[in-house]
Amino acid sequence: MTIPVSAAGVHAVVFDFGGVLFDWSPLHVYRHLIADDAERLHFLTHVCSPEWNVRQDGGRSLVDGTEQLVREHPQHEGLIRAFYDRWKEMLRGPLDDGVALLKELHARQVPLFGLTNWSAETFPYARENYDFLDVFQDIVVSGVEQCIKPEPRIYQIALARYGRHLAGLKPGELVFIDDVKKNVEAAQALGWHGIHHVDAGSTREQLKGLGLPL
Structure with missing residues (x-):
């Protein structure tokens, strides 16, 4: 060849x-979990933030990343755990x-x-x-x-x-x-x-x- x-x-x-x-976005999940636009934006900017997610992209385990964030924001535990529990739904497709x-x-x-x-x-x-x-x-x-x-x-x-x-x-x-x-x-x-x-x-x-x- x-x-x-x-x-x-x-x-x-x-x-x-x-x-x-790939069409990947946390919004594909969190639009259904957080109804208010401003609240959802705040959560994905300051809690399950791009900076937090990229730490897992850099090699930190999903468990370690999730547990650390739950300790920092216990009031949002359910929403935090949804990030990787429902990760496949964020990957909408090609x-x-x-x-x-x-x-x-x-x-x-x-x-x-x-x-x-x-x-x-x-x-x-x-x-x-x-x-x-x-x-x-x-x-x-x-x-x-x-x-x-x-x-x-x-x-x-x-x-x-x-x-x-x-x-x-x-x-x-x-x-x-x-x-x-x-x-x-x-x-x-x-x-x-x-x-x-x-x-x-x-x-x-x-x-x-x-x-x-x-």
Whole structure:
């Protein structure tokens, strides 16, 4: 198989998952648990916050994260425990436009890799239930590596892992797609190409601009 190389020297495309390929949001659960908009926003900002959740993405166990938060906010115990008890309901499913783009690249024999901030305990559910993930040659999961985007270390781990599949792989031969701008900027600081994902159409055009066969 001949691996396509873009005009910009890109050998492979790296996808983030949440917000690019998956519709994941705590709102899918907490809209039903907390009726008041302001109360719900406060809870998801200051109790089950993104900063708290990302600690589990970084390797802390779901039990440890949950129990610590219950100790800090005992009045919200039921709502806190619902976060991981009902986590599967937060993963509504694939984002069809993003998955279509992924499959188009795969059909054109572009090497594909994953780099996701995701708990090691919950990622197996996605792996087992969404077969489009099979197109990836390798997936780096933050919870397994116990470091998270945008920390430089996880990009370094990813480059080394991907290099097992593409010998001699260099940072500038990768383009990384992520819906979080700081994660893209961290990759760019290490020499990767980066695309801040807003929608699949825009991302597709930027990939074409790099010379990917789309």
